[in-house]
Amino acid sequence: MNSFSNKEINISELPDYEAVKMNRISPKQLVKAIVQLIIFSLILGAAWGFLAYEWDRVFLETAIGIVALLFLTILFFLVVKKQKKYGYAIRERDIIYQRGYIFEKTTVIPFVRIQHVSTSRSFLEKMLGLAKLKVFTAGGSGSDISIPGLTPELAQQLKEKIANQVKDESY
């Protein structure tokens, strides 16, 4: 109790979460996203080919084909644009995660509210040497985050770092 102090807080001098410099993720995440998109395009192409084979309405088939192509082009454009938007930062007391091109979303989770942290790797991520970092809160899916495009070592490091911070913060 002798170290008690109660200084006035100057709100404008509090650390600004928007001023934090974001760490970018591995460019291999883009490779992963493009591979996924190509697989999706192939499935879509096969479906269209089947349709064209079965149907005899050339005009409709061409129209559907053009729309699908346009759709895939937009998806491709978004995947490339999105890559540059991924970012994360760890401050002393919270973690910041940013993503999204059309809708840019920033989530901040204080360490005192983190329930647990984990890393995960899908098949494609294993092939490319990538890993995901997942942070869970009691707020449910809305405030849980999953940071893609990390190297497995980095994901592990971050996980341990956050887990330690969580332990220090909560008593």
Added chain:
Amino acid sequence: MSHTENDFSHPQNQSKLAIAVFFTDVFYRVFRGGGIIAIIILIRDGLDSSTLLYVILGIGLLAVLSAVWGILAFFRFKFHIDYENREFILQKGVLSSSITAVPFDKIQQVYLKRSIIQRILNVYRLKIDTAGSKEDEVDIKALSKQEALQLKEILMQSEAKNSDINQNFQGEEVEKTQEKTEKSTAEKTDWQYHVSIGTLLKIGLTSNWFRGIWIMLIFFNQIYQEIQSLVNASVWWNDFESFLEGFQGIIQILVIMAVAFIALIFIGIIITLAEVFIKYYNLSIEKKNDRLQLEMGLTTTTQFTLKPRRVQLFKISTNPIQKRLGLYSSDLHLGNSQDDLDKTKIKLPGLENSIIKKLKTFLYQTEKSSTEVFHPHKALLIRRFIFSLIPVGILWASPFFIENLDYNYLIFGIISVLYLLPMLWFQRKVVQSYSLSINGDFIIKQKGFWTQKTEIIELYKLQGISTNQAYWFKNRNIENVTFHTAGGDLSFPLVNQSEIKSRLNYIFYAVETTDRAWM
């Protein structure tokens, strides 16, 4: 407390009446499931003596088996309190056997429930909600009133002590006095409120009847499909069509439609009323010390005991008519690690404004002044208005899709203007009603022109914050903000980014430096 003190320190069974509860439960299920199968078999094969015999034999066998099972289950079901390890222990299982230990500090909620059967037998069902997974939930089907209340009191008290230790309040001294006061003032009631039948009627009449109509439509659709599979429904439809053909004039058709519409609303009201009565019959709120005691329900009576720190998100809603009648409705969203949000939402309708105020002071001791209020950017009006253009778009696009009909574009124009002008006014009012107030302790969102909603979060109960900015709002510097809590999210649209930024920074500071436990 009463004369025969049971401290539950030795393993014990529930009340013998649990067997009766179990039987009626199984009988009901057999009747519901097996009965239908039996009827189908009887209809299909006709009532000859051999099928009847099989059906009776089958039901009899099922009854005997479930009786044996029920009695075994009853004797294997034992519970007690381990005071040394501070745990509630439950043993059960007929063929398998399981032992569940619930540490006191994981207990979130203890409730007493009574269905009709339990009320007839005069026993209580006791449920313990825990912070962990569904498996370690405890559900005791039958306890005498005295035992149920005692057990609940013991569990709640140990929970209270735990929370004080967790919350790091001022240590031992407080704890001792608390113990003393808890014994002496255990029965002291600070205030209570009871929702009368008249109020329930008012709630039903001023609620949204469309919900009732919707429930009815779903219900009838199910019945209709069942009937259709049995009888050839087209016969009915033909009858109905020829009935309609009898009315040639437009006025007659309009009259029929009006009658149908009124009938629909009437049924909607009835169903809404029934729903309100079943859910909230005898709703009573009682404040005792630091707890709130809630009781409600017609067929199933539920009792909750609630502590302020459990409430993560508090919502109040009303509309101008209900306001005049003194009917405010409040939702208490409780924290739970499970995704099942419905289970942890307690709705209390039909409260007077004074009770809402009392609830607020119960939940939140402080009420700070220096509040900063945010309003949404006017782009929200444009966005909402664009959404309300959709029906007009469909109207004007319809000639392209449905041919061979005469379209009168003048009428289209008149309908569009008649719809859009009031809509524009309405949406303007809705957008004006949005406000987000942030102060040192709370985040308060208000919105709604007809149905007015207020949502309150205590700062230290926040789990995280997300901001969301669409590409085209970047230049205008506006974004959506979502506050995450363990009881659900609170979102606010299109606020000025640089204005709210300093407040968000303050909230992070407040959450990250508080030593209060959020749950």
